[in-house]
Amino acid sequence: MTTSSDTGTRTPGITVSSPETTDLRAGYDKDGVVQVPNLLSATEVATIRAAFMDRVAVDHSLAINDGVPEDDVLARFPRFVHPHRRPDLEVGKLALDYLLDPRIFGIVTTLIGPPLGAQSMFYFKPPGARGQALHQDNTFLRAHPETCIAAWIAIDDVDADNGGLAIVPGSHRTELVCPEPADLGESFTNAQVPVPDGLSTVQTVMKAGDVLFFHGSVVHGSRSNTSQDRFRRSLIFHYIPESSVEIAAFYHPLVHPDRRDVFIAEATGGGPCGDLLDGMDA
Template sequence: MTVVTDRRPFPLFDEPDEAFAEHVRVHGFAVLAEAIDVDEVAAINADSIRLCRGEHGAIDSLDGPMVLGDDLSDDEVLRQFLCIHFPHKASPMAMRAMSAPRVVEGLTRVIGPNVKSMQSMLFIKAEGRPGQAWHQDEHFIPTRDRSLTAAWIALDDATVENGCLWVLPGSHARGVLYPERVQRDDRFDCTGEAHSFPYTDADAVPVEVPAGAAVVFNGYLLHRSLPNSGAHGLRRALVNHYMSAESLLPWHDDGEPFAVSDHRDIVLVAGEDPYAYKGTTDLARPGSRPDKQGGCDR
């Protein structure tokens, strides 16, 4: 059964079935209700506080390891961060969520039987904090076989008011990566902005979802988020990126020719890894993404 409301012009899928996968294929995204349960949401949010306090190890910023005062409340600690990259490297709950069974079941229908993950991001968007301009994830993570898929798990109810995800449905279909440019819009953080695509903001759909739901979307889908407008509390989300384990991942320059370059700091979440003979590495560390309040040019 699916639900459509006036403010939610897309279905919520109860099961990660073939209809769910078909929605991703056609529209570029689909929403899985109760991808994780309320206890798991609470556990991730609780462990996020420990992560931000440095109890799982130091979190780096552009200026080096972040040091937070012991006198700060949990709420004040969270509000020091906009986004932490690679939380699964330190947080046991973030690592567990990477392999959430209902999410993985959906991914195997969208991607195929063999699925690996290479990245996680914990977004902590407090009141007034910025969003991200239009972009495509494949611009940053080249999967060669175009299998890149994100699972955006809401840790709070995500609404237009607190800065939910917006998507341009169908914008993945051409398989084109649009150019990016530096943007100076105060609504957005320091990341770039995709441009020159055949869509307008009027084509965009807000993806308002309850806590625990997962927005699963294609790596070529144009998407953005706007600021948390204030007085609505935090808008937290855990975002994991996945791809087919059957494809090499030339994400970072490892000195090998492009044809055989393969980033191996990965987590296998389903099936088999045909390139397991290459071994795995442990390269990434949790780091804090800057927003314009901290200065983008430092």
């Protein structure tokens, strides 16, 4: 489904809508995913891209250890996790500012009600990098009783060739599925879930500055970046409803829109799928 607010080529099969239209909430309720074009300007995207590229060239202190071999391209460009917790750094200030940016925060509020910020991430995904097997974010965040929502910001133009997300519309109506081992030749994480019966994947097509919002139970992942010279960088945020009563400890402290820290009960155990490594969502 697309709307008259579309600009250029965007993802077929999901709602593409401006923030002001009723299609936004209707599309999210129907598919669990909506795409908002041009939410960030070209100048903003260029600033974010340059800051994170400068940081990764000299410092990996924000990186999570994904256990990739030293000769893997992802060892040089590891994903950064929770940069918003380092506002003393340029990348941290940018992450915190955009986590709470009224344009993004306002859409999240429209879709799930008053939210709290739970996570920031930056993926570099250079040419040759493996993708990430299909998964569901709330398997890891374990927000309860409601789920999380992602705001996935394209920092480069995105398509199949450079490893853009594949997403399964309608899978937000399914239960969390316990992951099985993934093909490590295709995925840098060793966990995958199957596409639910009767549903199918849709390949995203995004322009830099577009934002994809999707429900924590939506099945999604990506293939390898098979392009010769195109990164697929993305800045990703996760939010949970302010009414949530627990979340996995990895995501504390949560961030209130007034920038103060918020703590709720810690989800105990491994959730519905046993013991899983926190912080592995994307």
